Amino acid sequence: MNTRRAVFAGSWYPAGASDCEKEIRTFLADKRFRVTPDKDYIGGIVPHAGWYFSGSLACNVIAAMQSANPQDAIDVIVVFGMHLAPDSPNVIMTDGAWETPFGDMAIATDMAMDLVEKYPFHVESSARFSQENTIELQLPFIKHFFPNARLLPIGTPPAAASIDLAKTVVDTANHLNIKIKIIGSTDLTHYGPNYGFAPAGRGEKGFDWVKNQNDRIIIERMMEMDPSVVIREGISSQNACCAGAAAAAIAASKALGATSSKMVGYSSSYEKSPGDSFVGYVGLLYG
Secondary structure, X not given: OOEEOOOOEOOOEOOOHHHHHHHHHHHHXXXXXXXXXXXXXXXXXXXXXXXXXXXXXXXXXXXXXXXXXXXXXXXXXXXXXXXXXXXOOEEEEOOOEEOXXXXXXXXXXXXXXXXXXXXXXXXXXXXXXXXXXXXXXXXXXXXXXXXXXXXXXXXXXXXXXXXXXXXXXXXXXXXXXXXXXXXXXXOOOEEEOOOOEOOOOOHHHHHHHHHHHHHHHHHHHHHHOOHHHHHHHHHHHOOOXXXXXXXXXXXXXXXXXXXXXXXXXEEEHHHHOOOOOXXXXXEEEEO
């Protein structure tokens, strides 16, 4: 099987399984983001910075998506992600596997091939792919908590067509009798001179505006579960770098039956490294 290399292992997260395991244990002990297992969560939204900055939040979201019933095995984890413009094509892998420190994740070829017959895609392979962090950063967590699941990685631009695609993903899974769960990967406001966006000043003043206004608005929209509004808000306020991925995750989760949202937590790189440039992160669950 042709395997896509994990290009961020050893820099954005540990390269070895034992070191990843240590990090995961530390993340799960983080009381800020602990989730009471009160229901079966169908989908989630996670950040995708290096594990030092946002790993704990992403880890706790994905851990909470495990089923309370061990017999309810999940066949495929669908991950929506990628930094794309509104007019970018959809992106997908249709075969092979993706490397993780815990072992390779096989691509859900059956689902992928069904989708490429219905929608236009730029198809990546194990040999030719963009070095993109949004999906890869989640894979060690997914492989750890869902060791037998296959992977369906999809890049979705912030456009209305991504919402339709997300619903079709669920239709395809149902048609093929495949049990899936959904992850959308996005960070929030990228603020400061490094990102060319600082409407509220620098330092603590800017961080207060991001946390309590700009990021709060997009989080509220994500929790209201209207994917079209999430895309519009993400573009107009520059508060979601992958609004298409978030919207697709919401649309797919709703198609699977999700009716409510839960906020696992909020954090930012400012808390780890205070300065003029920083990024916001949120973890959400849908069930």
